[in-house]
Amino acid sequence: MPPEPPKAPAGAAPEGPRRAREVETLEEFDAVALGGSFADCRVQAVDLTSRTFALLVTDTSQAVFLGCPMEPQALAHVRAGGALVFPPVPGLPFDPYRARPYRPEELYAGLAEGGYGATPDAQTYAWWLRTSAERDVFASMLRSIHDDAVSDALDERLGGERVVGVMGGHAMERGTPEYAGAARLGRTLAAAGLTVATGGGPGAMEAANFGAYAAAYDDVMLGKALDVLAGTPSFTPSVDAWASAAFEVRERWPDGGPSYGLPTWFYGHEPPNAFAAHIAKFFANATREDGLLSRCSAGAVFLPGAAGTVQEVFDAATANYYGSHGDPAPMVLVDRAHWTTKLPAWPLLQALAEGRSMSGRLALVDSVDDVPAALERLDG
Structure with missing residues (x-):
């Protein structure tokens, strides 16, 4: 008979797998x-x-x-x-093995010379559309490798940071009181030492990332930069003009505060905003959604939005209900009328939470100005 493998000494913990x-x-x-x-x-x-x-x-x-x-x-x-x-794969507009999150300058390289269509972001979206229609199994594998690499890079970058997610619709336009409010919220959260993370797109997402960027500056900068952005309210009809206004703000006020954006080429018609210093862009929207919410260790804030934001509310609620990510994380819904009348997610959320530990981690507030206090209360 072959000899038995050596046994660990009595009382010794079993040796775990060796980490690459x-x-x-x-x-x-x-x-x-x-x-x-x-x-x-x-x-x-x-x-x-x-x-x-x-x-x-x-x-x-x-x-x-x-x-x-x-x-x-x-x-x-x-x-x-x-x-x-x-080996490297020739002819791709992206690197499936990349080891770091994207920077805005990477995704928008070539914007000034050739317009948005010439940028790696737009070219990657075009590649995604073409290969998805072709149902190319090799392309599907490359997308999966890319998303896993980006997810790993995001975890390495975040480390032990206390992340608060800010969710909201892409339709919120620059120059509106709602956009300014979301920007103030991002700025306040960042100034309090929290790391702001969003879905990385336009609208409320951009506003929160912009606010975190503006946390390095005073109120005067915030007002002036909001005026610059208001000149191009939306990414339609021109992504070129919309993105260029953001880069103009970054050029006039460089070295802003950091934040994270997690957009997706699944919604590639919505371009990523240029104010998130670190962009983890994914092909698979499900990977992106779970990747964002699972990393919001300090809670998530839900501004008014439509189907995508409602999905995020209940993605977070499901994880809290089952304890998928450990203890329930705070959830703050902003705008009482929106979440109780227009899209009445709040009553269902309360019903789900009844009798469970997540019930003490929910709050409904009237405005963004109430969010910091609500997060602090729920975190206690």
């Missing part, structure tokens, strides 16, 4: 190479064309390379040595 190390920069690559082995490393979206010698002399037998350009000699060597290599 992610290598996402050349500096990290060089540090690992000095150790002589890339065993259990996942090298992700790093251009290694200048690291041929290191790849030839370092053990890569248990490594995985995801979208890393290499010289042919190095590529042949690491494959022969047992590494698993997923």
Whole structure:
């Protein structure tokens, strides 16, 4: 009979699975190479064309390379040595293996020269439409890889930040009292040390991201910037003009406060706003919705909206009802008339919460000015 495997000492905790190390920069690559082995490393979206010698002399037998350009000699060597290599995919308007959230400048690159249609964001949406219609299984796989990579990058970026989500409709126009109110809300939340996250699109989402951006400045800046934005109320009929106004604000008042946006190419006709410093854009809307709400550790605020916002209300309620993400997170609905008469989600939410721990984490308030106090009360 074969010998039994060695047993752990009495009382010792079982050894957990060994966590793979992610290598996402050349500096990290060089540090690992000095150790002589890339065993259990996942090298992700790093251009290694200048690291041929290191790849030839370092053990890569248990490594995985995801979208890393290499010289042919190095590529042949690491494959022969047992590494698993997923090469870059030519002809794509996006990198499925990317290791970081997007920046607004990335998604809107080429806007000034060729208009929105020339940007990576618009080109990726066009690719999504074409490949979805073709039902291309390879494209479907690439979309899934991309969304998983972006989700991982978002978690790495957020760390232990206290995130509050601000949800609301895309139809809210710049220049309206509602837009200014949502901007004040984002600014107040950011100034209180919370990390603002939105669905990353226009309307209420942009207003909250803009408010977080404006938290680095005084009230004068907030008013002047709102006036600039009001000159282009909506992303229709011209995304070019709408996005350009946002970049004008960023140029006049650089180095604004950070926030997060989680938009989706599923709603690609709604462009991402330029005020979220970190953009996790997804192909799958379900991944995006759960990704946003599951990370709102400090709660979620629901401004007036239509079907998409209602869906978000009950996505959050379902997670709170079943404890999917741990203890229930605060939920604050803004505008009593909207949520009790126009779209009466509040009575159903109360009925769901009755007798459950989530009941103490719900609030309905009249205006955005009431939100900070409500969040503080529910968090206690």
